Amino acid sequence: MPELVFFSGTMDCGKSTLALQIEHNRSARGLQGIIFTRDDRAGEGKLSSRLGLVTDAVEVEDGQDLYGYLVDHLSQGGRADYVIADEAQFLAEEQIDQLARVVDDLDIDVYAFGITTDFRSKLFPGSQRLVELADRVEVLQVEALCWCGARATHNARTVGGVMVVEGAQVVVGDVDQADTVGYEVLCRRHHRRRMTAASAHAAVLSPDVLPVNSG
Numbered sequence: 341m342p343e344l345v346f347f348s349g350t351m352d353c354g355k356s357t358l359a360l361q362i363e364h365n366r367s368a369r370g371l372q373g374i375i376f377t378r379d380d381r382a383g384e385g386k387l388s389s390r391l392g393l394v395t396d397a398v399e400v401e402d403g404q405d406l407y408g409y410l411v412d413h414l415s416q417g418g419r420a421d422y423v424i425a426d427e428a429q430f431l432a433e434e435q436i437d438q439l440a441r442v443v444d445d446l447d448i449d450v451y452a453f454g455i456t457t458d459f460r461s462k463l464f465p466g467s468q469r470l471v472e473l474a475d476r477v478e479v480l481q482v483e484a485l486c487w488c489g490a491r492a493t494h495n496a497r498t499v500g501g502v503m504v505v506e507g508a509q510v511v512v513g514d515v516d517q518a519d520t521v522g523y524e525v526l527c528r529r530h531h532r533r534r535m536t537a538a539s540a541h542a543a544v545l546s547p548d549v550l551p552v553n554s555g
C-alpha cells in the first residue's frame with residue numbers, strides 16, 4: 341500500500357542525508373523517482389546534505405500543482421516509482437494535499453522531509469498539513485544535541501549571535517553562522533530560556549548545564 345511518510349526533526353538531524361539514501365537505494369534497483377525541493381541552501385533545483393552529497397531536484401514554485409506535475413510527467417511517458425519532497429516545511433498546505441493525492445490516486449509512495457516548527461516553535465503550514473495527512477510521521481534516529489547534551493527538539497534563530505523570537509518565518513540559512521542570520525538547535529528548556537551555546541558560556545557557572553559525562 342503506497343504511503344505518505346513525513347520524516348521530521350530539527351535542523352541538522354540528517355533529513356536530507358536520509359532523503360539521498362532513499363533515492364540512492366531505489367535508483368540502484370532501477371526505480372525512478374521525482375525529487376522535489378524548495379529553497380535548499382545549495383541553490384535552486386538542488387537537494388543537498390551537510391555530508392557533501394547533492395543531487396538535482398525539481399524546484400517547487402509558489403502555486404505549483406504537484407499532483408498535476410506527476411500527471412503530466414506520466415502522461416508524457418515518464419516514470420515515477422516514488423516521490424521525495426525535501427524542505428517540505430516550505431510547501432503550501434495545498435501542495436501537501438496534492439502529495440497525498442499522488443499517493444491515493446496514482447499509487448505512488450511519497451517521502452517528505454522537513455522541520456516541524458520554526459524558530460518561534462510554531463508549526464510551518466506545510467509541516468502542520470503533513471502531520472494531519474501523513475500515514476506515518478517518523479522521527480529521525482540520529483539525535484541532534486543541544487549544547488547541554490540533551491536531545492535538541494527546537495530550532496533557534498540568531499541574528500548577530502543573539503537569539504531572536506520575532507521575524508519572517510522563512511529565512512534560508514544554516515547552523516554555525518553567527519555573523520548574520522544563523523540557526524542553533526536547542527532542547528525545549530534552553531529554547532524557552534533563550535539560552536544558546538554562546539549566551540550559556542557567557543553565564544557564570546550556569547545551573548542549566550547538564551552533566552554530559554557520567555562519573
Ligand SMILES: Nc1ncnc2c1ncn2[C@@H]1O[C@H](COP(=O)(O)OP(=O)(O)O)[C@@H](O)[C@H]1O
Pocket residue numbers: 349350351352353354355356357358388389390391482484
Ligand atoms: N563532518 C561530519 N562527519 C560526520 N557526520 C556529519 C558531518 N557533518 C555533518 N554530519 C552529519 O550530518 C547531519 C546533518 O545532515 P543533513 O542531512 O544536512 O541534515 P538536515 O537535512 O536534517 O538539516 C548531522 O546531524 C551529522 O550527523
Ligand SMILES: Cc1cn([C@H]2C[C@H](O)[C@@H](COP(=O)(O)O)O2)c(=O)[nH]c1=O
Pocket residue numbers: 350351352355356379381454455457458459460495496497509510511512513514523
Ligand atoms: C527554524 C527555521 C529554519 N528556516 C530555514 C533554514 C534552512 O534554510 C531550512 C532548514 O533546513 P535544514 O536542511 O533542515 O537544516 O529552514 C526558516 O526559514 N525558518 C525557521 O524558522
